[in-house]
Amino acid sequence: MRRKIIVALTILLVCxxxxxxxxxxxxxxxxxxxxxxxxxxxxxxxxxxxxxxFYGKEKGTYEAHQPPLYxxxxxxxxxxxxxxxxxxxxxxxxxxxxxxxxxAFVVVxxxxxxxxLRIDEFPLLPVALLSGAFAALLxxxxxxxxxxxxxxxxxxxxxxxxxxLCHICTSANQNRRQLMYAGIAGLLSGMALLAKSSxxxxxxxxxxxxxxxxxxxxxxxxxxxxxxxxxxxAKQSEQTQTLAFKPISLLAPLVVLLVFAxxxxxxxxxxxxxxxxxxxxxAFLEGxxxxxxxxxxxxxxxxxxxxxxxxxxxxIMWVAQITLFTWLGIYGEPNEAVKGLAKLFxxxxxxxxxxxxxxxxxxxxAAAIGVGxxxxxxxxxxxxxxxxxxxxxxxxxxxxxxxxxxxxxxxxNRHFFxxxxxxxxxxxxxxxxxxxxxxxxxxPQRWAxxxxxxxxAVLAFLTVLVWVKWxxx
Numbered sequence: 001m002r003r004k005i006i007v008a009l010t011i012l013l014v015c016x017x018x019x020x021x022x023x024x025x026x027x028x029x030x031x032x033x034x035x036x037x038x039x040x041x042x043x044x045x046x047x048x049x050x051x052x053x054f055y056g057k058e059k060g061t062y063e064a065h066q067p068p069l070y071x072x073x074x075x076x077x078x079x080x081x082x083x084x085x086x087x088x089x090x091x092x093x094x095x096x097x098x099x100x101x102x103x104a105f106v107v108v109x110x111x112x113x114x115x116x117l118r119i120d121e122f123p124l125l126p127v128a129l130l131s132g133a134f135a136a137l138l139x140x141x142x143x144x145x146x147x148x149x150x151x152x153x154x155x156x157x158x159x160x161x162x163x164x165l166c167h168i169c170t171s172a173n174q175n176r177r178q179l180m181y182a183g184i185a186g187l188l189s190g191m192a193l194l195a196k197s198s199x200x201x202x203x204x205x206x207x208x209x210x211x212x213x214x215x216x217x218x219x220x221x222x223x224x225x226x227x228x229x230x231x232x233x234a235k236q237s238e239q240t241q242t243l244a245f246k247p248i249s250l251l252a253p254l255v256v257l258l259v260f261a262x263x264x265x266x267x268x269x270x271x272x273x274x275x276x277x278x279x280x281x282x283a284f285l286e287g288x289x290x291x292x293x294x295x296x297x298x299x300x301x302x303x304x305x306x307x308x309x310x311x312x313x314x315x316i317m318w319v320a321q322i323t324l325f326t327w328l329g330i331y332g333e334p335n336e337a338v339k340g341l342a343k344l345f346x347x348x349x350x351x352x353x354x355x356x357x358x359x360x361x362x363x364x365x366a367a368a369i370g371v372g373x374x375x376x377x378x379x380x381x382x383x384x385x386x387x388x389x390x391x392x393x394x395x396x397x398x399x400x401x402x403x404x405x406x407x408x409x410x411x412x413n414r415h416f417f418x419x420x421x422x423x424x425x426x427x428x429x430x431x432x433x434x435x436x437x438x439x440x441x442x443x444p445q446r447w448a449x450x451x452x453x454x455x456x457a458v459l460a461f462l463t464v465l466v467w468v469k470w471x472x473x
Contacts, residue, residue, distance in 0.1 A: 004125060005128075008111065008125065008129050008132070009108060009111060012133060012136050013108070015133065015137060016100075016104055016145075019136065019142045019463050020141075020146055022467055023142040023143060023145070023471050024093065024097065024145070024146040025093075026146075026467060027096075027471055029089055029092055030092070032147030032148065033333070033422065035148050038066075038070075038148050039091070040061045040063070041061050042075055042091075043084075043085075044064075051270075052064035053274060054275070054280065054283055054284070054287060055287070056286070056287035057287050062287070065197075065275075065280045065284050066150055066197075067197060067267055068194065069150070069153055069191065069195045070098070070099075070102070070153035074098040074148070077094040077097065077098050078094045078095050081094060095148035099148065100152070102145070102155070102156040103145035103152045105156035105160060106141065106428055107132050109429040110132045110135035110159070110432035111128050111131055112128075112163055113162070113430070113432075113433040114437075116163065116166050116170060117379075117394060119375070122437065123445050123448040126449055126451075127436045127452075128436070129456075130440070130452045130455055130456065131435070131437075133455075133456045134431075137456070137459040138327070138365075138462075138463075140327045140329060140421050140428075141428060142471075144425050146471075151425050152425075153195040155425040155426055157192040157194075158192050158202060158401070158427070158429075159428070159429035160191075160192075161191075161192050161206065162430060164184060164188050165206060165394070165397055168181040168182075168185065168210075168213065169209055169394035169397075170390070178210075181213065181252070182252035182259075185206040185259075186256040186259030186262075186263065187259050188202075188206070189203050189206040189264075190260045190262070190265075191263060191264075193264040194263070194264050197279045197280070197281075198405075198408050198423075198426065199426055201401070203257075203260055205397065205400065205404075209390075209393065210255065212390040213252050285415060288416065291416050291417075292416065292417040293415065293416055294315065294413070294414065294416075297309070297310045297315055297417070298310055298311075298315055318341075319417075319419040321341055322334070322337050322338055323419045323420065324359065324362055324366075325337040326419070327421035328358050328466065329358075329466035330358050331473060332471050332473040333473060334420045334422075336470070338419075351469060354469055357465075358462060358465060361459075361462050368434075368435045369431055369435045370438065371441050372433070372435055372437040372439075372441075373399045374438075375437050375438060376396065376398055376437065377396070377399060380392045380393075380395040401426070401430040402427045402430050405424055405427040406424070406427075408423070439451075
């Protein structure tokens with residue numbers, strides 16, 4: 001099995017690097033979302049050796065509010081090509097390649113999540129392979145990995161944190177390891193925050209995972225100590241020992257907070273000193289107050305009222321359609337997706353047939369993710385009935401990550417018009433796993449490999465279609 005896993009991972013990584021590199025070279029320079037500003041962040045680090053300060057959208061580097069992890073990792077790759085106050089194409093390609101490297105972690109984690117969260121009713125390797133292929137071949141992944149920006153880093157660090165939390169909730173461990181596991185969870189959640197502020201959601205998830213560690217240890221102990229022939233006694237022993245805490249176990253959540261504070265606390269402290277807010281949210285809202293907002297489309301007499309005022313339902317549908325387009329890579333860059341959707345409604349889109357084909361694939365994929373959420377929740381409930389609390393939390397984690405990222409997206413779009421699927425990228429590995437689980441919910445085991453290959457072929461077709469038709473826009 002180990003050899004098969006290595007072969008499958010090698011194939012997935014080849015697919016990832018081929019697709020991401022092809023998009024990297026075809027995507028027009030400086031057309032990715034805020035790519036000039038992200039590149040300016042790297043230039044500022046190179047020239048001054050200091051982190052930039054956010055002064056608003058119209059002054060300085062308007063991505064200066066972003067945490068520094070991506071820019072620090074990109075600097076060694078771009079430094080040989082950087083020139084003062086010049087947008088150097090070679091340096092840009094190097095910065096994009098760093099995103100491609102970070103994206104490889106997302107693909108590996110999507111594969112390993114299916115291995116770690118094995119659901120008995122599904123074939124293991126086909127599910128894992130499809131999960132990794134979805135992560136590698138969905139166009140939003142290739143576009144994010146072909147851009148200079150911190151989205152790929154945010155997705156990679158969040159994916160690694162998710163995988164580690166699932167690992168510590170499902171693997172057998174001794175009590176002496178609980179603090180170490182909790183410390184690594186705090187470190188990874190801190191790194192996730194240093195990649196993107198919205199990854200703050202992994203701090204409470206890490207805290208809860210550490211809280212369930214004593215339950216997990218007790219479950220393992222009761223399972224190993226119960227004689228096979230004495231099921232009734234074993235069940236009573238499990239119910240008793242599940243709540244048996246050792247004092248050192250209660251320190252695990254505190255260790256998460258401590259290590260998180262050591263890793264990312266300096267960034268939160270710096271923001272509080274500069275902006276009066278640990279996450280710089282108030283400064284961001286003030287700095288971008290003139291950016292397009294929902295009210296610009298919903299209220300009479302607003303900025304875009306000359307194009308017609310939209311009802312709330314119509315506006316939500318419009319945002320959902322553009323988000324779906326950017327998820328699938330239709331029209332490539334988000335601004336082009338807005339223009340393309342308008343042409344589609346006007347009947348002036350020459351490639352409307354390809355748009356509909358890609359949209360159909362996307363709708364089916366989204367439906368499979370929805371089914372995967374149901375399957376994960378059922379697995380969670382089953383584990384809860386068996387009083388296996390840590391396992392239940394592990395099965396709930398992919399769904400929780402997707403839910404929290406979705407809620408952040410909704411909250412962000414309450415303030416600004418930001419119909420861009422890249423904001424879902426921190427949940428990309430979770431979505432890939434949920435897609436694979438949802439897809440195989442309707443596939444008999446005897447057809448597992450055939451169905452997986454057909455599905456991967458459809459995803460590859462979508463990737464090639466977007467590369468040919470829209471990646472160069």
